[in-house]
Amino acid sequence: MSDTIISRLRTLPPQDRRLVIALAIASLLALIIGLTGGLLTALVRAGFLNVLPESGYRYLSVHGVSAFFYWLYFAQAALVLGFSAVERGNGGGPTGLLRRSLASLGIGAMMLGFALGLVATVMGSPPLYDGNAELLADEPLTVLVFSAGYVLLGLGLMLVPASAIATLLSSLGRDRRKVLDALGFALLAWSGFLIVTGFAAIHAFLPSLLWSLGLADFPVGQETGWHILFHNLHYLPLMATVLVWYILMQALTGTKSVFGARFSKIVFSLYLVFVPPTSLYHMFLDPGLPEYVKVAGSVLSLFVSVPTLTAFLVIIASLEVHARAAGATGLFGWIRKLPWEHPATTAASVAVINMMLGISLAFVLIQEKLAPLLSDTFFVPGYFHFFTVGTVSLSLLAGLSVLLPGLTGRSLRMPSLLRILPWVASAGLLVFGGAGVIAGFMGVPRRVMDVSYGGEAPAFWSTLMALVGAGGGVMALALLAYAATLLASFVGRRGVNENQELAGFQWSDLPSGSTAAWTGPLSILVIAAAMYGFGAIGFELLQAVPLIATGTAGH
Amino acid sequence: MLGTVEVLMLAERYYFDPPALRFDLGQPYRFRMLAADVAHGASIQFGEGARMIRLAAGTETELNVTFTRPGSFLVYCTSYCGPGHDGMQARITVA
Numbered sequence A: 001m002s003d004t005i006i007s008r009l010r011t012l013p014p015q016d017r018r019l020v021i022a023l024a025i026a027s028l029l030a031l032i033i034g035l036t037g038g039l040l041t042a043l044v045r046a047g048f049l050n051v052l053p054e055s056g057y058r059y060l061s062v063h064g065v066s067a068f069f070y071w072l073y074f075a076q077a078a079l080v081l082g083f084s085a086v087e088r089g090n091g092g093g094p095t096g097l098l099r100r101s102l103a104s105l106g107i108g109a110m111m112l113g114f115a116l117g118l119v120a121t122v123m124g125s126p127p128l129y130d131g132n133a134e135l136l137a138d139e140p141l142t143v144l145v146f147s148a149g150y151v152l153l154g155l156g157l158m159l160v161p162a163s164a165i166a167t168l169l170s171s172l173g174r175d176r177r178k179v180l181d182a183l184g185f186a187l188l189a190w191s192g193f194l195i196v197t198g199f200a201a202i203h204a205f206l207p208s209l210l211w212s213l214g215l216a217d218f219p220v221g222q223e224t225g226w227h228i229l230f231h232n233l234h235y236l237p238l239m240a241t242v243l244v245w246y247i248l249m250q251a252l253t254g255t256k257s258v259f260g261a262r263f264s265k266i267v268f269s270l271y272l273v274f275v276p277p278t279s280l281y282h283m284f285l286d287p288g289l290p291e292y293v294k295v296a297g298s299v300l301s302l303f304v305s306v307p308t309l310t311a312f313l314v315i316i317a318s319l320e321v322h323a324r325a326a327g328a329t330g331l332f333g334w335i336r337k338l339p340w341e342h343p344a345t346t347a348a349s350v351a352v353i354n355m356m357l358g359i360s361l362a363f364v365l366i367q368e369k370l371a372p373l374l375s376d377t378f379f380v381p382g383y384f385h386f387f388t389v390g391t392v393s394l395s396l397l398a399g400l401s402v403l404l405p406g407l408t409g410r411s412l413r414m415p416s417l418l419r420i421l422p423w424v425a426s427a428g429l430l431v432f433g434g435a436g437v438i439a440g441f442m443g444v445p446r447r448v449m450d451v452s453y454g455g456e457a458p459a460f461w462s463t464l465m466a467l468v469g470a471g472g473g474v475m476a477l478a479l480l481a482y483a484a485t486l487l488a489s490f491v492g493r494r495g496v497n498e499n500q501e502l503a504g505f506q507w508s509d510l511p512s513g514s515t516a517a518w519t520g521p522l523s524i525l526v527i528a529a530a531m532y533g534f535g536a537i538g539f540e541l542l543q544a545v546p547l548i549a550t551g552t553a554g555h
Numbered sequence B: 001m002l003g004t005v006e007v008l009m010l011a012e013r014y015y016f017d018p019p020a021l022r023f024d025l026g027q028p029y030r031f032r033m034l035a036a037d038v039a040h041g042a043s044i045q046f047g048e049g050a051r052m053i054r055l056a057a058g059t060e061t062e063l064n065v066t067f068t069r070p071g072s073f074l075v076y077c078t079s080y081c082g083p084g085h086d087g088m089q090a091r092i093t094v095a
């Protein structure tokens, strides 16, 4: 058998398999708990579930903590660790983790952190997912448990990738390769970004932990620490998504970038260049931010989509060129040639479509002039679920569905169901996100459970929230079914369906020559047109607000 | 028409003071707003859209405002401030 990612997965030592499987199971459990919280929140906001707002905020806390933090980071840790252990054996040499004890310790810390995070959501006032100490100043015990959870998560996010880095670097040496190839480099950059995020989590929550223990003053600077962490949390999952697409491209088709390894490495490094300076737009509504900073922030934010879109172009063009070399014809005929038998292909492709929508909508929010219209409204969760659910979660699930059969020696259960669910989830997302974005344009606030305001708010607000509830219900059920099916694939008869694993073909040996690839550039044109359209609607609405307002200045 | 009229508004868990305000069309006002305890929002809803306003805790925020259409508008807190956040609202009438 040839040397591929999938074939090397089978050679991983049992201890390593157990660690990665533990992380994967934890990620799916966190997803299931998080989705349940999201579903309940959506039902409360829609008025379909009649509970006190406080219960709604508790559901929202469970949702944010479990889905946005633990699902995304358990899954990333599983993927980074699993694929790094495999990458070590690239080009000969043994597979397997180095510094395994660091990984075990890190996984333990993350699991304990998760348990504490969940306990904190039910013990006092709902902390939401940011555990703002200002709001919990009377409840040091809640702050203690909540902050300890994130500090442990941060610790885990430093230890687990440290093992991945040690593993990747050990594949370099005198008798082995001199430099990492694009995939190894990608895993290294991903691990580095995870460590930075882990550090940011500790930096943001250690002060409140120490305060709750009576060891330090009240953490007045928590908000700044949170901003730094939160900004990382925005973009790291996007980088992870792109890297998962890159891994899938190689694992499922054997395709390597037609632009060469060096170009891919530059693109992956761009995240480290573009992410830090783009944090400004989160603060556009903050009183006291000078005008020139706002303008600079708007301009810089435009660049944040550069690495994602470039990597997207590289992947699409490489697949298209190879598919054409394999005989595909017509403008989009190459798409039919993709390995559709594997459920990961559907999940990742649907993720690409959702990303195009998400990026177009994000462009509206980063306009400094539109921030006073849309920040803190339901526009924000309306658009970002195109990323968190539609792009990132579907891509991570695709990554897990490639990783798991190799690790467990068992085929995925119900692959035909898994091929449909991403479409169902995205249909729900379209209703949830579409109604949410319109609601945001109309002024419906985020983080408010009952938007009727005792009958004082426009009745249309409640109609839009009902649509959010209905769409949210569909996407939650589809993802719950996906997660449950992957979990079910851990048990049962051993034996792997080759078709599912390798999709039956390898494009690595095809001559790619100078075949033209148009789909990538065309997609970028579509994204640009959509950005323009959404932006224009925003500016129209801005004109419609019957108020001339200047200078939200703090003193 | 008077010059710019100052309007003082206090936001505190879970109410605005004053809870109801009357304004004249076309008259410039200077809102001076203070969140007394924790961060709040004091956003104004206008039918088609809203003007979102954030108030940092203990910091006075100023906003110069001229209303260009008559009507009755909802003022609502848009920065989660605790379990009673949903009920934090006021009303502006412009005539």
Ligand code: HEM
Pocket: A034, A035, A038, A039, A041, A042, A045, A060, A063, A064, A067, A068, A071, A072, A128, A129, A381, A385, A388, A389, A393, A445, A446, A447, A448, A471, A472, A473, A475, A476, A479
């Ligand atoms: C698929 C089913 C999902 C449903 C029905 C759902 C629903 C919701 C709803 C209704 C809100 C509340 C918005 C508000 O009141 O401000 C929300 C917020 C949020 N969701 Fe989801 N969501 C889902 C999946 C996800 C996933 C998978 C993630 C992350 C990976 C995610 C991340 C978030 C975040 C970060 C927030 C903001 C929390 C906050 O403002 O405190 N959601 N979601």
